[in-house]
Amino acid sequence: MDFRKASDRATGACITLAAIAEACGTAPQTLRRARMDPGTPNYRKPPDGWEGALAQLARQRAEYLIGLAKELEG
DSSP states (O other), X not given: XXXXXXXXXXXXXXXXXXXXXXHHTSOHHHHHHHTSOTTSTTOOOOOXXXXXXXHHHHHHHHHXXXXXXXXXXX
């Protein structure tokens, strides 16, 4: 999966680009540029290790939602 598709799915699950940037140790602007078409002059490649950082954020979000569901079910 490429960075743009992965970040689209993450933001759809309420994981912000700011949170992804923090997990990657970079600025949100860098991620916005990494989401651009690679043919544009302002494009930047995604930061190294983005896959692991985003996977960890997704796991944390899943754990949070599972906990919420358990609380709601009593």
